[in-house]
Amino acid sequence: MDADALARQTQNPVANLISVPFQNNTNFNYGPRNHTQNILNIQPVIPFGLNEDWNIITRTILPVISQPGFAPGEGTTFGLGALQVSAFLTPAQSGRLIWGVGVVGQAPTVTDEVLGSRAWGVGPTAVALTMAGQWTIGGLVNNVWSIGGEGSNKYNNFLFQPVLSYNIPQSPGTYLSFSPIITANWEARSGDQWTVPVGLSAGQVFRIGSQPVNAQIGAYYNVVRPDIGPEWQLRAQLQFLFPR
Template sequence: MPFYRLFLMGFSLAALPLSSWSDEGAAGLAKQLANPVAALISVPLQLNYDENIGPADDGSRWTLNVQPVVPMEINSDWNLISRTILPVISQDDVISNESQFGIGDVVQSLFLSPKEPTESGWILGVGPAFLLKTGSEDALSAGKWGIGPTAVALKQDGGWTYGALANHIVSIAGDSDRADVDSTFLQPFLSYTTSSAVTYTINTESTYDWEGEQWNVPVNAVVSKVTKINNQLISVGAGVRYWAESTEQSPEGWGFRVIFTLLLPK
């Protein structure tokens, strides 16, 4: 299965002998990676495993989020940051006793962000977010097209990075027999980056469904490190997640996360 091959490949690469690289720039790159609107091209591959899904709590799901981040310079003062989330999903027993594998719906965000922080040190970004009806199966898609605002605000002080990213998406078109989308996403985050380019992060990726008046609140704790394989800069990380609040159709209890990120600094 593609998930497992990618999972093993990532750990095999991480286990290779690494070139000696103690440049202070590694810690700087790690701090940039903690900033959702940094002017840094990166391609995170985020693998999540969750279980206890569905009315009988016997479903499980692997989700590989392919999340390229591409900054584009508008002028000397502003950047436009493209953030894409493309989920590739493999799930068993989530719907009846069936299995599904395929692509889910893409969330595409664009952040207009000033290159310099505010006088008080805050880094800001604002723009539109789009829900794209790209699911390869009905069970992996909301069946709707959606749009709404997104924003991020964060501050970096020494090794600390803290702030929040949010969006609100409502459906504007799609399958008439599917429920409307009216959803708020909240991602407060706190991370600390050491001088050796190790980053400790805790966040939530909470979603509130205004139609169903229900919360999903996974809490994630991840450790990652920026390093080098030959001449390629990468970040590797892993951690756990706990579903503090979830709907009947969402995961419960514990899961885990593995992240492998290609870094392409200018």
């Protein structure tokens, strides 16, 4: 694939493409003391051919977190967050509408209680998008409920990530992307549930030797956020692509 075709594949969450993204999110003015939180998401995507008509696309997210202390005298906690694995059933040959439906599971891989819940979780997930000219338009949605969690381990979390990308025709492999991660914590008190970022990313597909790579950087400001939520985020991603 050329750079433009690969860039379009990276904008499709259920593309039949093996990839290993490393997405680093630096969250500024986070917590009651307005410190900096850093989350590195390791996000391998592995497709499987179910038969001639259907594919299963697995998407995994393992967060590596550097969490600042909330109270004076508390140091930074570093470790793993909760692992999430999504599996989408999607047609092997899509028309104008590309879609996938499936299930998302959460495993309690946290190495410290301040880094996430120690309860298992499960929920539905879906994605739909279309590619029209230079544009990719769509979105991904899921909701995860804890299983048997009590107190701080109980969760009910919603996620919606719109996909809006423009591929620049004069520069193959270069694109602009609006893909904020909008979340809601339904267990939080009213007024503290939603995080709604607004911002923009720019990306480029290139090769290191024969290895195709997708690099992206962007900034998002949280126009709606919980009291202890970050004010804004710097997102940088390096994604290694393995086209078939």
